[in-house]
């Protein structure tokens with residue numbers, strides 16, 4: 001299912017949060033909304049789900065209008081066939097795992113084959129053996145899996161994820177990324193994912209939409225956003241950026257400390273070194289500019305070096 005938001009405005013009281021947003025979320029794609037805290041990511045998801053009404057504009061699911069302020073259309077959340085996975089899991093503490101997953105089906109009186117459907121959803125997230133447990137008896141990762149099972153049990157056309165992994169530790173987060181990506185792919189749903197974590201966004205997404213103060217700053221494939229940031233904001237917000245003045249930057253891997261032909265050369269001083277495992281991360285001062293890059297060799301703080309920057313990899317902004 002393709003989701004289209006047209007000329008969406010949203011104010012809370014008098015504060016305008018979203019102003020004339022136009023957004024397209026492709027059918028069956030995994031799209032991530034990425035942007036600073038308070039830029040309106042949760043608000044956008046809630047408007048898609050029907051949990052929040054835009055102040056103006058229209059929302060379409062394929063060709064069907066589900067919200068229009070002008071035409072007075074507002075399809076209620078339970079009729080939009082959307083799954084929602086929340087950051088804080090939002091499970092019912094007094095209900096078992098089984099009943100938490102069954103809740104949405106019971107609420108809409110869609111109880112044919114209930115047992116089978118709930119158990120299928122639990123099997124998909126590898127929680128078949130946990131059906132009788134209560135949320136307080138589960139780890140954070142298991143609780144989030146219940147949240148995911150609850151979102152897929154209704155066979156939604158689209159699943160919205162609002163920072164679902166931020167409460168989990170790094171290893172679990174990696175596992176869940178792979179699992180979410182696999183399951184949404186197998187189900188063929190349209191996935192909309194919100195995160196603060198740019199690595200998460202780059203590793204999971206078919207498409208990234210960078211938001212800044214309620215507006216789209218840039219959208220594209222992760223590789224394009226990283227290699228060809230359209231604005232200084234995107235360059236700074238996603239990945240590490242080293243600046244040559246205000247309007248030109250390069251990514252750390254465009255630089256080398258080995259003499260390379262056809263490169264721009266800058267003198268710099270090593271101001272810090274961190275061991276990363278395979279490489280060392282170097283912090284450099286290049287005539288007052290603070291850069292960072294990786295190097296297979298260790299350098300002592302205070303060492304004078306020459307930095308060779310691949311000309312083709314320098315991104316300039318007008």
Ligand SMILES: Nc1ncnc2c1ncn2[C@@H]1O[C@H](COP(=O)(O)OP(=O)(O)OP(=O)(O)O)[C@@H](O)[C@H]1O
Nearest residue numbers: 012013017035036037038039040041042043044196
């Ligand atoms: N119910 C509400 N009443 C008033 N203001 C609200 C309400 N919900 C959100 N806001 C405001 O709208 C703006 C956008 O909030 P939103 O929760 O969409 O941001 P976000 O991008 O999800 O941020 P975060 O990354 O911190 O979760 C913020 O300035 C917030 O204070």
Ligand SMILES: [Mg+2]
Nearest residue numbers: 041042043162
């Ligand atoms: Mg949010």
